[in-house]
Structures are given as structure tokens and as C-alpha cells.
Amino acid sequence: MSRIQSLNPAWLLVAPLLALVAVMFAGPLLNILWLSFTDPEPGIANYVALVEKTSLQKLLWTTLRVCLITTVLSVALGYSIAYAMANVAEASRQRMMLFILISFWISVLVRTFSWIMLLGRNGLLNNGLIEAGLISQPIPFVRNELGVLIGMVHYMIPYAVLPILAAMQGIDGRVLQASRNLGASPAQTFWRVYLPLTKPGIIAGALLVFILSLGFYITPAIMGGGKVLMVAEYISVQILVTLKWGTAAMLAVLMLASVLGLLYVLSRFMKLSAALGGGRT
Amino acid sequence: MQDKQFMRETVTEAAHAFRAGRLDRRSFLALCGMAGVAIPSVLAGKAEAAAGEIVMWNWGGQSEECHGSAIGVPFTAETGIPLKFDTSGPLQGKIKEMVDSGNVTADVCDADLFDAVALGATGHLEPIDYAVVSKDKTLPGYALEFGTSIILYGYAFMYDTQAYPDGAPANWADFFDLEKFPGQRSLYKWANGSLEAALMADGVAKDALYPLDLDRALAKITAIKDSTIYWGSGSEAHDMIVNGEVSMGMVWQNRGRNIEQETNGRYKMVMDGAIAMPGAYIVPKGNPGGREAVMKFIAVSQSVDAQLGLFSCLGMTPTNAEAIAMISAEDAPYAITSEANMAVIALNDPTWWGQNTDAAVNAFLEAIS
Numbered sequence: 031m032s033r034i035q036s037l038n039p040a041w042l043l044v045a046p047l048l049a050l051v052a053v054m055f056a057g058p059l060l061n062i063l064w065l066s067f068t069d070p071e072p073g074i075a076n077y078v079a080l081v082e083k084t085s086l087q088k089l090l091w092t093t094l095r096v097c098l099i100t101t102v103l104s105v106a107l108g109y110s111i112a113y114a115m116a117n118v119a120e121a122s123r124q125r126m127m128l129f130i131l132i133s134f135w136i137s138v139l140v141r142t143f144s145w146i147m148l149l150g151r152n153g154l155l156n157n158g159l160i161e162a163g164l165i166s167q168p169i170p171f172v173r174n175e176l177g178v179l180i181g182m183v184h185y186m187i188p189y190a191v192l193p194i195l196a197a198m199q200g201i202d203g204r205v206l207q208a209s210r211n212l213g214a215s216p217a218q219t220f221w222r223v224y225l226p227l228t229k230p231g232i233i234a235g236a237l238l239v240f241i242l243s244l245g246f247y248i249t250p251a252i253m254g255g256g257k258v259l260m261v262a263e264y265i266s267v268q269i270l271v272t273l274k275w276g277t278a279a280m281l282a283v284l285m286l287a288s289v290l291g292l293l294y295v296l297s298r299f300m301k302l303s304a305a306l307g308g309g310r311t
Numbered sequence: 312m313q314d315k316q317f318m319r320e321t322v323t324e325a326a327h328a329f330r331a332g333r334l335d336r337r338s339f340l341a342l343c344g345m346a347g348v349a350i351p352s353v354l355a356g357k358a359e360a361a362a363g364e365i366v367m368w369n370w371g372g373q374s375e376e377c378h379g380s381a382i383g384v385p386f387t388a389e390t391g392i393p394l395k396f397d398t399s400g401p402l403q404g405k406i407k408e409m410v411d412s413g414n415v416t417a418d419v420c421d422a423d424l425f426d427a428v429a430l431g432a433t434g435h436l437e438p439i440d441y442a443v444v445s446k447d448k449t450l451p452g453y454a455l456e457f458g459t460s461i462i463l464y465g466y467a468f469m470y471d472t473q474a475y476p477d478g479a480p481a482n483w484a485d486f487f488d489l490e491k492f493p494g495q496r497s498l499y500k501w502a503n504g505s506l507e508a509a510l511m512a513d514g515v516a517k518d519a520l521y522p523l524d525l526d527r528a529l530a531k532i533t534a535i536k537d538s539t540i541y542w543g544s545g546s547e548a549h550d551m552i553v554n555g556e557v558s559m560g561m562v563w564q565n566r567g568r569n570i571e572q573e574t575n576g577r578y579k580m581v582m583d584g585a586i587a588m589p590g591a592y593i594v595p596k597g598n599p600g601g602r603e604a605v606m607k608f609i610a611v612s613q614s615v616d617a618q619l620g621l622f623s624c625l626g627m628t629p630t631n632a633e634a635i636a637m638i639s640a641e642d643a644p645y646a647i648t649s650e651a652n653m654a655v656i657a658l659n660d661p662t663w664w665g666q667n668t669d670a671a672v673n674a675f676l677e678a679i680s
Contacts, residue, residue: 085677146554151495152555152666173540252547256500256541256542256679259676270402270403271672272673273669281521
């Protein structure tokens with residue numbers, strides 16, 4: 031009874047929009063699901079291929095590995111940046127935020143080609159190191175998995191910084207003072223008070239980075255030199271070139287299910303709304 | 312569904328009226344706008360096309376300008392039908408999707424002849440009308456039921472003259488020989504050309520390539536994998552060479568001349584074993600401009616002037632023997648099917664590729680990743 035009474039009439043206003051989204055979004059999604067069971071012929075053959083085909087397993091393992099490493103590195107680096115930002119004067123923080131945002135806004139293609147120019151065999155860094163006599167052969171920074179990771183981590187750091195920074199700024203400084211006052215060392219205060227308090231930010235950042243990484247296409251395609259094949263590019267090839275739409279749909283369903291599954295597992299351990307920025311009191 | 316059909320018919324009718332002068336421009340656009348409430352751009356595109364034009368679906372960039380000047384101008388002069396472009400790149404999957412959805416907005420696709428084999432077999436293309444299009448104005452074997460080759464491009468390789476001062480690589484066997492010619496290589500990422508090159512390097516004769524022995528080709532390719540990077544677009548292939556990322560790199564042959572000029576001859580192209588690819592004009596089933604107009608368009612693109620225009624503008628080699636004969640001695644080395652090159656190049660088999668693209672591309676991707 032009380033639930034119905036507390037239902038905000040504003041819901042009625044957004045209801046048509048919600049219905050529209052449900053139809054326009056759920057419709058095509060169901061179509062993909064349908065395709066994964068019907069193309070080229072009805073059955074679960076597309077899903078059986080996941081078990082039988084080592085090529086698909088290799089593809090998924092590459093994707094998972096790259097995404098996990100990207101997430102760990104982005105969150106670790108993002109945490110340090112956010113920590114610095116949370117603890118400097120306001121003017122410096124704004125300057126740092128500007129740099130984060132500028133990097134956030136640069137197109138992924140521009141970044142990718144810039145990295146190739148900087149780190150390529152004939153790039154600025156390799157030429158500089160050779161000139162300085164530090165190396166005799168260029169180091170293969172790009173056109174391999176390392177290149178993909180450099181490109182992806184660079185792209186993802188702002189996504190890690192922003193939620194972590196928000197969590198850090200929400201911490202009451204007096205809690206840390208209390209911890210020190212009660213005899214904890216600076217390290218203990220960090221590990222046992224500060225870090226747990228920033229956990230929602232870390233999880234939000236990690237989720238965001240990991241989910242976005244799963245769909246990465248341009249960076250692996252170019253920085254990987256064709257040798258780091260990830261799911262998004264593979265799906266695109268199956269749709270556009272080889273016309274294996276069933277395989278593509280199956281992989282798309284798998285990706286979506288993994289993301290939803292991930293969110294579900296996390297929701298068992300923590301309040302997701304806290305991590306995703308809503309429901310804060 | 313019914314509504315859609317009705318709206319489309321209304322707008323198509325209106326387009327005819329507009330063209331015939333029975334409807335003024337403003338009313339026509341207003342009608343299009345009203346219909347647009349239901350299904351915006353697709354309908355407008357369809358209606359526009361119905362008003363008497365040919366929409367060419369190509370890959371953008373320079374080709375828009377070149378197709379316009381070489382084919383569009385003579386075609387419009389002859390028929391009064393304007394040529395418009397959709398530059399989003401007619402990949403097989405996109406053509407299939409367009410035809411399956413029932414909203415066909417393109418009349419002619421600048422595609423590959425193997426696309427004609429693959430999509431023709433599944434009922435996604437209009438057959439070529441050989442009463443209008445000439446079978447004699449293309450290479451033997453390249454006038455197929457669902458597509459005819461208008462131009463040729465190809466896969467050749469270029470090498471860095473400074474990397475190999477003591478003797479230049481001369482063929483694919485040298486390209487795959489890391490001991491004799493150390494250095495980085497680049498190959499095309501989606502298997503085409505790369506597989507043929509590997510087989511020729513392994514000793515297969517250029518006219519005995521098909522059916523491709525995938526295992527043999529992939530063994531050769533994986534043997535140099537650690538020193539190879541792979542490109543997916545022409546500009547990427549170009550950059551890999553001029554930025555010094557590779558000492559030998561596969562390129563689309565029609566771009567090789569630009570690279571030679573741009574680098575003052577530092578990078579040179581090798582035509583021995585280059586694989587000639589028949590580019591074809593294919594027509595999605597139910598094209599809005601009508602079958603008659605689009606066949607006429609294809610016929611115009613076979614003419615000597617149009618073919619020479621495409622050669623000078625895009626570097627794409629003519630398929631019409633008469634046009635090939637008119638290429639100057641200076642240009643001949645860069646025309647993949649010129650008399651001198653014909654003796655050393657391999658010709659792609661569109662039928663094999665049309666039937667085996669999925670297996671070949673996926674096996675290739677698995678091998679290189």
C-alpha cells in the first residue's frame with residue numbers, strides 16, 4: 031500500500047519514454063538472440079562451437095586477458111592519479127582535471143595513430159634511444175599485445191579516475207585523523223581505513239573499464255598489428271566479410287550475458303547503486 | 312508493416328509526380344518529411360532514388376570524385392540521369408543486410424567479383440543484363456552472371472631499397488625469405504592476396520593456385536609471423552611502408568606508384584607474382600533506380616574513356632582490352648594487366664573466393680592471431 035502511494039507521479043511522465051526504449055532496445059536484442067539460435071540452421075550449433083573450436087576459445091581468452099590486464103593497470107594508475115588529485119590544492123586539482131578531460135575527449139583514432147608515431151619502430155622514442163646509444167635494435171612497443179595494452183590503458187585511465195576521485199572526495203578527513211589518533215600508522219590508516227572507504231569507487235571504475243574494454247575494436251585492430259584478435263573485431267568480420275551471422279550473434283549474446291553476469295555477481299557482494307553513483311544518501 | 316508499405320508507395324508516387332513536373336519541389340519535400348516521421352532516411356533515400364537517379368555505393372575518399380568524373384559525367388550526359396554516392400563501403404554483410412531488410416537504397420556497388428559469386432548464389436543480387444553490358448569488354452572469365460569486372464586492382468609488394476643495397480628482392484619467395492632478406496614484413500589482414508603470395512613463395516605456379524591449399528599457405532605465413540604485421544586498409548599499408556615500420560610490405564598495387572613518387576623512389580614495387588583482383592559492379596536485388604538504368608550505367612563504365620579516366624584518377628587498371636591497349640608505355644608498368652605484366656602476374660579466381668571466403672578468412676585470422 032505504502033509503496034503505491036510513494037510512487038512518484040513523475041514516473042507517468044517518463045513511462046512513454048521507457049516503453050520506447052524497451053521496444054527499440056529490447057527488440058533488436060531479442061533479434062540477435064534469435065539469430066544466434068537460427069543462423070545458419072536452427073539449433074545450438076553456434077554455442078556448441080564454443081566448446082569444440084579452439085579458435086573461438088583462443089579469441090575469448092585473448093579478449094579476457096587483455097581486458098583484465100587493462101582493468102588492473104588502469105585502476106592502479108587511476109587510483110594514484112585520483113589520490114594525487116584529492117590531496118592537492120583546488121587550483122592544481124582543476125588543472126589536473128583539465129588534463130584528464132582533454133585526454134578523455136581526444137578521438138580514439140587520433141590517440142592510436144599518435145602512439146604508433148611515438149612508439150613505432152621508426153618512432154620518436156625508438157629513434158631517441160638508438161641515437162642515445164641505449165639500444166641497438168628498435169624495441170617493439172606497438173603492433174603487438176603490449177601496444178594494445180598501452181593504447182587501451184591510456185584510453186581507460188580517465189574512466190577509472192573519475193569514480194575513484196568521487197569516492198575519495200566523499201571521505202570525511204576526520205575519520206583518518208581519528209585512525210591516526212587511535213595509534214594507527216600511516217600505512218595502517220591507508221590500508222584499513224582509506225582503501226576500504228574508496229572501495230565503491232574502485233569497483234565502479236574497474237567495472238566501467240572492464241565492460242568498455244570488452245567492446246574495444248579500433249585500438250586492438252591497429253595497435254595489435256593484426257595479431258591481437260579480440261571479440262569486437264571478430265564479430266565485425268563475421269558480420270561483414272564471412273557472413274557468419276550466427277557466430278557473430280552468439281558471441282554478442284555471450285558478451286552481453288557476461289556483462290550482466292558480472293553485474294549480478296558483484297551485486298551479491300555490494301550495493302551496486304553505490305558503485306554506480308546512484309542511491310547515495 | 313502495412314503502413315510502411317503505404318508510406319513508401321505514396322512517396323514513390325510523389326517522386327514520380329515531382330519528376331514529371333506534376334508536383335512542385337516544396338510539396339514533394341513536405342511529403343518526404345511527413346513520411347519521414349515513420350521511417351526517416353531510408354524512405355527519403357528510396358524516394359529520391361525513385362525520382363530518377365543512380366546511387367553508387369563505393370568506398371569514399373578519392374573514388375567519389377573519380378567515379379563522378381570518369382563515369383558519372385558521360386552517364387548523365389547520355390541518359391540525363393544523375394549519379395549520387397553512398398560512400399559507406401559495400402561490404403558483403405552490408406549488402407546482404409540491405410537486401411534482407413527490404414530497404415534497398417543503392418543501385419550499384421563498387422565491390423569485388425567474388426562478392427558477386429557469394430551474394431548471387433544467395434539471391435541478393437540482380438543478374439547482369441548482357442544484352443546491355445558487354446561480355447567482351449572485360450577479361451575472359453570475369454563476366455559472371457551476377458557481376459562483371461570493370462577495373463582491376465591487385466596485391467603487390469614494395470621494398471626499401473636502402474635496406475637491401477646488395478640485391479633487391481624479386482618475388483614472393485624473396486619476400487618470405489627472412490634469412491636472405493631480414494626485416495619486418497606486412498601482409499593484408501583478411502587473407503586475400505596473402506594466401507596466394509604464400510603459395511607462390513612456396514613454389515606453386517601462378518596459374519595453378521586454385522583451389523588454394525590453405526594448410527600449405529598458412530604454414531608459410533606462420534613461419535614469418537613473428538616478423539610480420541598485418542594491415543586492414545590501404546592507408547594503413549601505405550603508412551607502414553613510408554613510416555619505415557617494414558622493409559617489405561604488401562600494398563594495393565594501384566597505390567604503389569604514389570608511394571614510389573612520395574619517397575623519391577626509396578621504396579620500389581615488385582610486380583612479379585602480383586595478384587590481380589577483379590573489382591566488379593554488382594546490383595543489389597530490387598535496386599531503386601531500376602534495372603534498365605543501372606545496366607546502362609555499367610555499360611558506360613565499360614567504355615574506353617571511362618576506363619582510362621579511372622586509371623588516371625584512381626590507378627585502377629582497365630578490363631576493356633581496347634582501353635588497356637591505349638595505356639602509354641610510361642604508365643604500362645603500373646597497369647596490372649598490361650601486356651608486360653600479364654606474363655608475370657597471377658589472376659584471382661572469384662569463384663573459389665566466392666565459395667570459400669568464410670573458411671579462408673577465419674583460418675587466416677586464427678593463424679595470425
